[in-house]
Amino acid sequence: MALTSEHITLRPVTKPGPGASRDEVVAFLAETARQIRLQDLALVHFAGAGHIGGDFSATDIITTLYGAVLNVAPDRVEDPDRDRFVLSKGHVAGMYYTTLAAFGFLPVADLATFLAPESKLNGHPNRLYVAGVEANTGPLGHGLPIAVGLAKSAVLTGSPRRTYVLVGDGELQEGTNWEAMMAASQHKLDRLTVIVDRNRLQQGATTAETNDLNPLADKMTAFGLAVVEIDGHDHGALLDALRADPVPGKPTGIIAHTHKGHPISYMSDNVAWHHGVPNDEQYALAVAELEALGVVR
Amino acid sequence: MTALYDCRDAFVSTLVELAAADPRIVTVVNDSVASSKLGAFRDAFPERLVNIGIAEQDQVGVAAGLAGGGMIPFVSGAACFLTARAMEQIKVDLAYSKRHVVLCAQSPGVGYGELGPTHQSIEDIAWLRAIDGMTIVVPADPVETAAAVRWAASYDGPVFLRVSRNPVPAIHEESYEFVPGRSVRVRDGGDVTLVANGTVLWRAIAAAELLAAEGISARVLSMASVKPLDVDAIVAAARETGAIVTVEEAIATGGLGGAVAETVVTEHPVPMAMLGFPGFCTTGSSAYLIDKAGMSPEGIAAAARGVVARKR
Secondary structure (H helix, E strand, C coil): CCCCHHHCCCCCCCCCCCCCCHHHHHHHHHHHHHHHHHHHHHHHHHHCCCCHHHHHHHHHHHHHHHHHHCCCCHHHCCCCCCCEEEECCHHHHHHHHHHHHHCCCCCHHHHHHCCCCCCCCCCCCCCCCCCCCCCCCCCCCCHHHHHHHHHHHHHHHCCCCCEEEEEECHHHHCCHHHHHHHHHHHCCCCCEEEEEEECCECCCCEHHHHHCCCCHHHHHHHCCCEEEEEECCCHHHHHHHHHCCCCCCCCEEEEEECCCCCCCCCCCCCHHHCCCCCCHHHHHHHHHHHHHHHHHC | CCCEECHHHHHHHHHHHHHHHCCCEEEEECCCCCCCCCHHHHHHCHHHEEECCCCHHHHHHHHHHHHHCCCEEEEEEEHHHHHHCCHHHHHHHHHHCCCCCEEEEECCECCCHHHCCCCCECCHHHHHHCCCCCEEECCCCHHHHHHHHHHHHHCCCCEEEEECCCCEECCCCCCCCCCCCCCEEEECCCCEEEEECHHHHHHHHHHHHHHHHCCCCEEEEECCEEECCCHHHHHHHHHHHCCEEEEEEEECCCCHHHHHHHHHHHHCCCCEEEEEECCCCCCCCHHHHHHHHHHCHHHHHHHHHHHHHHCC
16 A cells, blocks of 8 residues: 555645635634545555644644634745744644645645655655745754744844744653743743644653643743633634734743544544554544534534 | 964954844854853844853754744854754754854863863764764864854855864964865975864974974865865875874864764775874863873874874
C-alpha cells in the first residue's frame, strides 16, 4: 500500500467574502476542517505514518486561523506585513500540509508525495520547501521563542501584523516556552498570541501522569499573559478568541481544550493514537464517521 | 612595546557604525551588555538592543524570529553558553532554516581562563563544524574582527564569529577584507607551514621568526575561516612545504586542526602536529593556559621542528 494521487480528494477552498455572517464563516470552517481531516486521514493511512492524534486535536485551530483569522494569502507569502503563524508542534505536518493545500499555498497534488523519498513534505515542515511555512519546527520548544522574535520585529519595524504560535500541551514541558513567555511579557508583545492545543495527552501517557502542567492557566497568567480558555473544537469560540483585540501590553494566551484524535470514536482521547496508523477497517470506520458528520450538518 | 588590543572594541565600534546605516541591525543579548562591551550600541540604539535575559535557547530562537521579521540580528553572549546551551536552536532555527543571524561568541577559548572549564569555551569550533551551512570565523586581531563583522552583516546566512577579549597585537593591514574560505599567507616559507587563527596567530608568527633564526623557513597561514576552509591553500602548503602545524585556542581535535588534517589526509598526506588544548584546562590566565598547552612561540617552534624531522 502506498500513497498515490488517487488518494488525493481534497479540493482547494474559497474563503467566505468579507460580507459573510459569523454563522456562514463558522459553517465554512466546520466543513473545511472536515475535508482536511478526511484528506489527512488518507495521507496517514496510505503513507503508513504520521501523527493522526495530534493532527486531529489541532485541525480546528489551524483551519480557523487560515480560514478566517490570518492576514496572509498564497500570493503574499513574502509580504513583510503578513500575519505570521508558527506551528511549533511540527509533528502534525500531515494536517498542516493538507491545510496549506486547502487554502492554496501548496498544490493539492503535492500531498501525494507526503513522506515519500525526496519529497518536500517530510515529517516536519521546512519553510524553504513549502510556501507559507514560517519556521522549521519539529524539535519541541522552538516555535514560541521564534514567534517572540517575529512579534518583536513587528514592533521594531512598526508593522501592524500579528503573530500566532500553536504549541502542544506536552510541549510545554520544554523550558524554552517559559523563557519565551517571560520575554514576551517583558517586551509587552501584545500582538503575539500563544495557542495551546490542550489535548492532555503526550506520546506515552497523559500530561498529568508525566509532568503535570496544571494549573496551566494560572501559570501562563503568572508569566504575564492574558489567558482565555475555550473549546478548541468550537469554530465559533476559536474565531472569537483568535480575532479578539489583545489586552494592551500583554501577550494573549489561548488554552484550547481539545481531544487527541477528535472526532473519531476509537481515537479520541486515546494515547495509542499519538502516531498510530489506522488499518483498512479502522480507516473505513473513520471515513464513515467523518462523512456522517457532513450529512448531519 | 607592541600595542595590544581587545577585539571587543573593534566588534562594537563596527557594529555601531553598521547599525547607523542599516536600521535592520539589532543586537540580541542575554544580560550580556557589559561582558560584550555593547554599552556604546545600547546608548546609540537603545530600542534595537533586545535583551532576552539569561536564557540562551530563547535568545537564539528569538533571533531566528527577528530574522524572519526582516531584522539582521547579532546575538552576543559568552561563547560557552551561547553554543552549548543553544546548540539545537543553532542547528535547527539558524542553520537548517538558513537564517541570517550572526552569533557573536564572546570571550571564547580560554578568555575566561581563571573562571575554569565551565566558562572556558574550547569545544565551540569542533561542535559547530559538524553543522551544515554554518560559517565559522575566528579573527586574529581588531582589523580582522571588524572586517568579519562587516562581512557577516552582508551575508545572508548563519555565521559563528568568535570575539575575543585576550589582548592581541595588530597583524592585518587596515585594508584587509574578510572573505570566507580564503586564508592569508602572512609569512612565506618552504620547510613547514604553521596554520593558525584567532588570538594565537601572533604566536605562530613569532614562532616562525624563531625558526628562521635557526634556518627553518616557516610559512604562516592565517586561517580565520574555519568553515568554509581554504582547501587550496592547505593542499599547496602540504605539497610545497611537506609538513604542517596547526595552532588554535581550542580543543586540539575537531576544530581548525581537525579540518586541516581531514584535508591533508585525503589530498596530500604529510607529517602534522595539531596544537590546542588536550582537554579541560586548569585555572589560570589565558596566556598562561595557552603557553602551558605548548602554544608559546617556543612551543610552536618545537612542534614545527618535530614535524620537519619527520619529513622523508
